[in-house]
Amino acid sequence: SQALRGTHLCEFEVDERLLWAKCRQTTRKEDKAYSLLGIFGIYMPFIYGEGEENAFRRLQEETDKPSNDRECIQHLRVTDPRDDKKRIEETKGGLLKGSYRWSLENSDFQRWRDDQQSRLLWIKGDPGKGKTMLLCGIVNELKKSMAKTDLSYFFCQATDSRINNATAVLRGLLYLIVDQQPSLVSHIRKKHDNAGKALF
Template sequence: MENHRNFSGNTLGNNATVNQGNFAHITVNTNTSNADKSFLQEISKTDPFYDKKRILTLKGPLLWESFSWILRHQQFNEWRHTKESGVLWIKGDPGKGKTMLLCGIVEDFEQNSQSENLSYFFCQATDYRINTAAAIVGGLIKSLLKRHPRLLSRVRENYEDHLKDQLDGANALVILCDIFETTTNDLELTDVICVVDALDECIKDCSHLLNLIIKTSGHVKWLLSSRNEKDIEKMLDQVPQKRILELKQNAERISTSIDAYIRHHIHEIEALKDDEQLQAKALDILKGKAQGTFLWVALVIEQLHETDHGTWKMCWKRYRKI
């Protein structure tokens, strides 16, 4: 008899050790195959992990003081720790820091052993790659399946023949929603959490995405953020287990977060280094003009980072008048 065995797929688990007769043990590497990687690339042209990383690179470091308040919020913790699924909708006006809040929540999930069945997506209306329902659903599938190679192989085997020339056509969203439901209903997954930021910036088929959210809210925990839009509210009213966290009702917490954001950046602006008087003036001006909005502060700080010390005094006088 020949002293060899053939193995295929991922039936052994990753990096399994095989002992056969008197032969030395062999480590079998069954990590994600090229076929599985190609399948994921078809499902989603972007990777939510790197989208989040890009956001944090552009917006600056994620400050604990700027988002940690939500981790102590009653409505958030009721949603987070309940055994039931459902939807938590964080809604608020533009520039209130919703995206950074969700980045912080995702980071906290990942640091507290809640990442195994976590998927997330950051939507952006100005980027065609990430502003449609198909892109969002595909990104969520990719985010989940990357964490579960065995499930990925099973899903690929079931669907790869259906994907040929379909994900660029009219049936793309229907197929992706079917894959999403199959994936999240798999017995290998429990306590699935899906996070979608800026739902209002989904400019194509948002209602279909909301229908998927409603349909799966019985076995998936959804965390959504968006502006306060009536169409979204009307559809989410169909979810029995729905919680709403209104940023307008948490204005004091957001103001404290903005103050922490300002203090951090004031000390990072090169033109203000070693000048406590200018730092104090800048802090007062920015806090006074922020009006509970991160966006204005971020734009001003970006300009101040590019301003040298010699012209800074003229700048703070101009911003004081804005």
């Protein structure tokens, strides 16, 4: 009731704010945790299917981060490539396994995946030939086969000025890296503390 009377949210303890969702009824169980993001003033990606317990665990991890770390990550983020991937797949009508599984047997792909000295896999083709969906499938397969390894990727889109340039690509790749390995944000913080949002 104090919050409704105008008391600033930061004056409430984290544990108390977490309890505000205790009796909340949601269609998806993860939304019980996601509904608190605005209350804490933080961002984290929605991962439906992770379950309520994991959603609250991630939320707790975010609230435990120093506020300067959160601000740095928020400034770094231009987009979440995971959201872009999901949007692309939904826009295209879903991902068909047959549209990309053939590439997993390709010798060039296998060499790129398995040989640490092979750093570049070049996939080229005319617009509309399925390169993006092919890469969506490859990302899915890499996530399965590299479950204990962090994976960073980015999808450019020529018609969207936010994500069609080299700076956006680097920011997107870095964002996924620090989102998966939060301790690495300290390396960015060194310059962000001085330059602020202008760093990016």
